[in-house]
Amino acid sequence: xxxxxxxxxxxxxxxxxxxxxIGLLRVLSxxxxxxxxxxxxLHRLDTAGPSRLSDLAAGEGVTQPAMTQLVSxxxxxGLAERRGHQQDRRVVMVHITEAGTRLxxxxxxxxxxxLTRLLASLPAEDELSIAAALPALVRLAAMAxxxxxxxxxx
Amino acid sequence: xxxxxxxxxxxxxxxxxxxxxIGLLRVLSxxxxxxxxxxxxLHRLDTAGPSRLSDLAAGEGVTQPAMTQLVSxxxxxGLAERRGHQQDRRVVMVHITEAGTRLxxxxxxxxxxxLTRLLASLPAEDELSIAAALPALVRLAAMAxxxxxxxxxx
DNA sequence: TATTGTTATACTCTATAACTATA
DNA sequence: TATAGTTATAGAGTATAACAATA
Numbered sequence: 001x002x003x004x005x006x007x008x009x010x011x012x013x014x015x016x017x018x019x020x021x022i023g024l025l026r027v028l029s030x031x032x033x034x035x036x037x038x039x040x041x042l043h044r045l046d047t048a049g050p051s052r053l054s055d056l057a058a059g060e061g062v063t064q065p066a067m068t069q070l071v072s073x074x075x076x077x078g079l080a081e082r083r084g085h086q087q088d089r090r091v092v093m094v095h096i097t098e099a100g101t102r103l104x105x106x107x108x109x110x111x112x113x114x115l116t117r118l119l120a121s122l123p124a125e126d127e128l129s130i131a132a133a134l135p136a137l138v139r140l141a142a143m144a145x146x147x148x149x150x151x152x153x154x
Numbered sequence: 155x156x157x158x159x160x161x162x163x164x165x166x167x168x169x170x171x172x173x174x175x176i177g178l179l180r181v182l183s184x185x186x187x188x189x190x191x192x193x194x195x196l197h198r199l200d201t202a203g204p205s206r207l208s209d210l211a212a213g214e215g216v217t218q219p220a221m222t223q224l225v226s227x228x229x230x231x232g233l234a235e236r237r238g239h240q241q242d243r244r245v246v247m248v249h250i251t252e253a254g255t256r257l258x259x260x261x262x263x264x265x266x267x268x269l270t271r272l273l274a275s276l277p278a279e280d281e282l283s284i285a286a287a288l289p290a291l292v293r294l295a296a297m298a299x300x301x302x303x304x305x306x307x308x
Numbered sequence: 309t310a311t312t313g314t315t316a317t318a319c320t321c322t323a324t325a326a327c328t329a330t331a
Numbered sequence: 332t333a334t335a336g337t338t339a340t341a342g343a344g345t346a347t348a349a350c351a352a353t354a
Contacts, residue, residue, distance in 0.1 A: 010285055018179060018290040020201070022194035024295040025172060026215030035344070036190075040176035047174070054312065061180030061328095066345050068314060073343085082163065084162035090312040090353045111169035118297050120166065128289035131164055133287030134171045136280035139177040143272050189321070189345095208335065220322050222337060244330045244335040261329090 028111045034103075037062065041070060042104050044145070045080060045096035052085075053092045059145035079103060173203060188257075191216060196258050198299070199234060199250035206239075207246045213299035225272045233257060 008071035025036060032065055033039070037060055044059055045051060053058075057067035074080035079100035096104075119127050179190060179256035187193070191214055198213055205213075225248055225297060228234035233254035238246035252259075273281050 011266040012262060013285060014288060015182070015262045015269055016197070016228075018175075018182070018265070019193060019262070019291055020295045021172075022179060022190045022291060023198065023214045023344060024291075024298045025176060026191070026294055027213075027298040028169070028172070029215070032253060033341090036176045037180070037344080039173060039243065043173040044177065048166040052312085058338070059181075060177045061183070062155045062289045065315080065347085069344075072277070088312085092313065098329065106311095108166055108169045108173070111172070112165040115165045115169055121297055122290070122293055126293060127164075129283075130168060130294065131289045133283040134168060134258060134290075136276070137287075138174060139179075139276055139280055140272060141174045144178045144181040144274055145175040165330075191321080206335085216321095217323060219324085219337065219338080223321075226337095242335080246336065 015104060028114050030107065030110050033107065038070060039104075039107060040075070041067075042079060042096060042100055045094060046101060046104055050083070050093045050095045053082075053094055061144075074100070097126075109130065182268050184261065186263050187261065192224060192228065193258075193261060196228070196250060196254050199248060200255060200258055202299075204237070204247045204249045207236075207248055209299075210248060214272075217297075228254070263282060 029036065029039065034042075041056055041060055044056065053067055053071060054064055056071070057064045060067065062070070071080060071082065073091075074094075075082060078097060080094055080096050083093045083095055085093050178232075183190065183193065188196075195210055195214055197211070198210065207221055207225060209216055209226070211218045214221065225234060225236065226247075228248075229236060232249050232251060234248055236250055237247045239247050
């Protein structure tokens with residue numbers, strides 16, 4: 001075999017591996033806190049900046065009405081706020097607030113501490129390979145965020 | 155800098171990176187299908203074999219009552235079944251059924267296809283680094299599964 | 309007419325508290 | 332008395348369908 005690109009089977013393996021990450025993500029989250037989708041949405045607002053409501057919905061893989069309610073909850077808790085769009089008045093731009101950024105920081109600190117404890121029990125190479133793959137995973141997640149529903153969802 | 159182990163800041167970066175994966179996981183899942191936790195639980199049953207209900211709850215980061223209901227739903231759909239434990243009759247062992255394994259395979263095929271489309275837009279190195287990190291991520295998830303609530307949850 | 313977002317409604321999923329059965 | 336699991340209840344989160352406003 002002299003192929004330069006991995007066989008399709010590898011994608012199957014990656015798909016199976018990703019499946020097990022949900023438990024990890026949930027276990028790493030503080031128990032009383034916001035849901036995984038809420039946290040992910042805040043993370044997106046923090047990273048990508050103010051976003052259209054429909055883009056948020058597509059990026060998180062939920063419907064527009066679900067995102068409407070999620071943003072309403074965030075707004076009620078003071079973690080985000082709606083603002084209008086100058087050119088197109090149909091559009092709602094969602095902004096993260098200072099309190100939202102703060103909450104995100106707390107969650108990350110909590111998760112980082114939990115990760116430190118977890119990683120201490122694993123070989124050092126594991127940490128290195130995970131750290132090495134992180135930018136790629138972030139790019140992958142970003143790919144999925146942009147116009148994904150057109151070709152990913154069933 | 156000649157340190158051999160990564161600084162604590164790296165864990166913070168990993169924690170932040172993992173935060174964005176939820177959207178990816180949801181987008182990669184078929185819309186009408188079971189929830190992320192349901193899929194993750196089936197995956198665990200398929201990988202680790204028959205498990206105690208309480209272990210499933212701890213591994214998925216949900217409460218025991220939530221797992222009771224999740225297992226009841228799985229049972230109603232014929233994807234898993236409860237069996238007794240010989241030594242300790244308080245214990246419920248959860249087994250995946252053939253139909254459960256089949257559903258898991260379908261989901262994985264769906265995800266793998268979506269991944270193939272996504273990865274096609276990224277540099278080949280990204281795919282390689284993700285594939286390389288996968289075993290480590292699986293081990294990390296497995297670490298989190300076993301007795302995690304004692305030292306991870308807040 | 310098409311797009312953006314919201315409202316209405318029903319259902320799934322989850323947590324807390326109280327309970328039963330077994331150890 | 333402690334542990335494994337269930338039941339009861341309430342609330343969060345989600346989807347589909349129907350709607351309003353803007354382009």
